[in-house]
Amino acid sequence: MxxxxxxxxxxxxxxxxxxxxAEELGADLKSxxxxxxxxxxPYDTIIYGAGVYVGCIAGIALIADNYEQLKDKKLIVFTVGLTDPAEKSKYIDLITKKFFLDDERHRTGFSFPRST
Ligand SMILES: Cc1cc2nc3c(=O)[nH]c(=O)nc-3n(C[C@H](O)[C@H](O)[C@H](O)COP(=O)(O)O)c2cc1C
Known part of the structure; x- marks a missing residue:
């Protein structure tokens, strides 16, 4: 896969x-x-990660605007931001309600704290 x-x-x-x-999964890495x-x-699984800026996931249009063409893929989105990742429900809501259909085939929502 x-x-x-x-x-x-x-x-x-x-x-x-x-x-x-990408290293852990042996996956390709792209900006x-x-x-x-x-x-x-060409990919079965697309993992999209971006910083959160003013409540928006940077560049998410690449996935959200093309959702129909990508809906047969496994889509995973992660974010990096200053908000406490313990506020998990907030992020899952943000990603699912704002950018995606409510589709259980897609895992939406894990968040990393800013690393620096
Ligand atoms: C102008 C600006 C707005 C930001 N807005 C948010 C925000 O709404 N929520 C959040 O959690 N972090 C926010 N941040 C923090 C960034 O998400 C954080 O610095 C993250 O590490 C950026 O990821 P990057 O280094 O990959 O671009 C903001 C940072 C800046 C500079």
Whole structure:
């Protein structure tokens, strides 16, 4: 099963987590800036990670705007932000209600604290 980790990171925190996840899984690693929708089609699983800025997941449009074309993939989204990850329900709500359909096939919502 092929997996890609796509990250959007302004200050490098998400990039570091994305690298660790990709290493652990033996997955491909791509920056969102260099990733187009077509680049995602070969993969069974897409892990998208980004920093949270003013309550929004940076660059999530790559996934959210193309949700129909990606709906047969396993989609996993993680975020990095200053908000306490213990406030888990807040993040799951943010991701599922704001950006995705309520679809149990997709795991939505784990959050890392900022690493620096
Ligand atoms: C202008 C600005 C707005 C931010 N807004 C949020 C926010 O709404 N929620 C949050 O948890 N963190 C917020 N943060 C913190 C960033 O998510 C955090 O610094 C994160 O590590 C950035 O990830 P990156 O280094 O991969 O870009 C904000 C940071 C900045 C500079």
């Amino acid at each position: 092929s997996t890609v980790v796509v990250y959007k990171s302004k200050y490098g925190s998400t990039e570091q987590y994305a690298k660790w996840i 969102a800036e260099q990733t187009k929708l077509d680049d995602l089609f």
